[in-house]
Amino acid sequence: MVASIHHYIEGIEDEQTGWLNLPIETEDDLLNSIGNVANEIKCNADILVVIGIGGSFLGARAIQDALTPYFGQHQNGVEVVYVGQNMSGAYIQQLLNSLKFKDIYVNVISKSGTTLEPALAFRVFRQYMEKRYGEQAKERIIVTTDSKKGLLRNIAQNSGYRQFVIPSNIGGRFSVFTPVGLLPIAAAGVDINHLIEGAKKAAIHLKEEKLEMNEAYRYAVIRHALYKQGYQIELLASFEPSLARLHEWWKQLFGESEGKDKKGLFPATVNYSTDLHAIGQFIQEGNPILFETFLHFKEIIDDYRVPFDNRNEDQLNFLSNLSFNEINATSKEGVAFAHSNGGVPVIQLELQRLDSYHLGYLIYFFMKACVMSAYLLEVNPFDQPGVEAYKNKMLELLNTKLATEQI
Numbered sequence: 414m415v416a417s418i419h420h421y422i423e424g425i426e427d428e429q430t431g432w433l434n435l436p437i438e439t440e441d442d443l444l445n446s447i448g449n450v451a452n453e454i455k456c457n458a459d460i461l462v463v464i465g466i467g468g469s470f471l472g473a474r475a476i477q478d479a480l481t482p483y484f485g486q487h488q489n490g491v492e493v494v495y496v497g498q499n500m501s502g503a504y505i506q507q508l509l510n511s512l513k514f515k516d517i518y519v520n521v522i523s524k525s526g527t528t529l530e531p532a533l534a535f536r537v538f539r540q541y542m543e544k545r546y547g548e549q550a551k552e553r554i555i556v557t558t559d560s561k562k563g564l565l566r567n568i569a570q571n572s573g574y575r576q577f578v579i580p581s582n583i584g585g586r587f588s589v590f591t592p593v594g595l596l597p598i599a600a601a602g603v604d605i606n607h608l609i610e611g612a613k614k615a616a617i618h619l620k621e622e623k624l625e626m627n628e629a630y631r632y633a634v635i636r637h638a639l640y641k642q643g644y645q646i647e648l649l650a651s652f653e654p655s656l657a658r659l660h661e662w663w664k665q666l667f668g669e670s671e672g673k674d675k676k677g678l679f680p681a682t683v684n685y686s687t688d689l690h691a692i693g694q695f696i697q698e699g700n701p702i703l704f705e706t707f708l709h710f711k712e713i714i715d716d717y718r719v720p721f722d723n724r725n726e727d728q729l730n731f732l733s734n735l736s737f738n739e740i741n742a743t744s745k746e747g748v749a750f751a752h753s754n755g756g757v758p759v760i761q762l763e764l765q766r767l768d769s770y771h772l773g774y775l776i777y778f779f780m781k782a783c784v785m786s787a788y789l790l791e792v793n794p795f796d797q798p799g800v801e802a803y804k805n806k807m808l809e810l811l812n813t814k815l816a817t818e819q820i
């Protein structure tokens with residue numbers, strides 16, 4: 414089964430599989446031109462405002478959060494803020510307020526060019542930029558959209574905005590290695606060359622047909638077997654808070670790719686140890702509907718040693734030879750043991766270091782695994798008909814509301 418799906422995936426000259434060889438085929442010219450625009454932004458702006466939703470923002474946000482400092486910004490980057498992922502008037506108003514004394518660039522990202530949330534945000538920011546920068550506004554607005562069609566593409570061409578393209582054969586949730594993800598994270602200070610190097614390594618490794626040699630397929634097969642045994646939820650669990658947004662990206666990838674025809678594992682996520690003190694009880698002893706996938710990076714760039722304290726009033730001196738990361742890693746072992754002993758199946762994904770190379774590898778790994786997993790379920794990984802249902806209903810309601818108000 415896996416072998417025949419493998420040949421199918423590798424062989425389809427499909428409109429949706431452009432991402433498969435993208436890291437291998439990405440040319441230095443593209444990376445350089447993204448790097449040049451990112452440098453221009455760093456020189457001329459305090460903040461890059463990124464407009465996009467779903468696959469047009471989650472990957473960039475995930476990588477930015479994972480690889481830039483918890484506090485303050487990366488020494489090689491500008492502050493990157495996001496808008497167009499919700500319809501909160503408070504969010505957009507407060508963001509505009511916060512920009513008053515800052516110089517900004519805008520990167521609007523939408524494959525279709527018609528998604529309501531980013532389209533509305535771009536309407537606001539386009540006017541804002543024109544008011545603030547006049548003729549210069551068009552130098553500060555960068556559009557990332559489909560290479561062949563769409564409203565946003567027309568707007569960019571009519572107004573003379575610079576454009577980066579999303580290849581037509583790459584869907585939103587598979588687009589993080591295109592300029593969709595690369596421009597925002599390059600501006601944030603992330604090394605995009607290493608990210609693509611990692612993804613390229615994965616693209617080569619994970620071309621292997623044999624299950625024993627292909628970690629992505631093994632992960633897909635194991636989660637599929639658990640689904641077949643009746644498990645309904647996969648809980649992705651990490652031990653570094655900076656990975657919370659990566660979880661969001663993973664949720665969209667698996668949720669939109671697999672959740673159709675009344676099938677699919679529900680993708681949920683937890684961040685440990687925080688969530689052990691909130692949802693840990695349920696996981697250990699509640700309704701046995703879930704299994705866990707632990708995501709662990711062995712090396713985290715910064716660490717802090719527990720200080721020795723002569724008073725030892727808190728009785729923690731027994732830990733004073735350890736660092737926080739060492740304690741965190743031990744807690745991972747403890748949780749994995751306790752949960753699997755309690756009957757919760759645990760899959761472990763382990764990577765050497767939390768850096769752009771390994772993150773590139775991991776993201777590609779998840780994409781390849783997801784496609785194998787969806788085909789094992791016999792669903793099409795590349796469409797999302799259910800999302801269209803919500804969009805259509807919302808537009809219908811908005812039109813009815815306006816018509817009623819006009820009477």
Ligand SMILES: O=P(O)(O)OC[C@H]1O[C@](O)(CO)[C@@H](O)[C@@H]1O
Binds near residue numbers: 468523524527585586
């Ligand atoms: O890039 P676009 O076309 O604005 O789409 C944004 C997101 O909206 C969806 O189409 C539906 O949620 C996602 O698949 C996509 O990532």
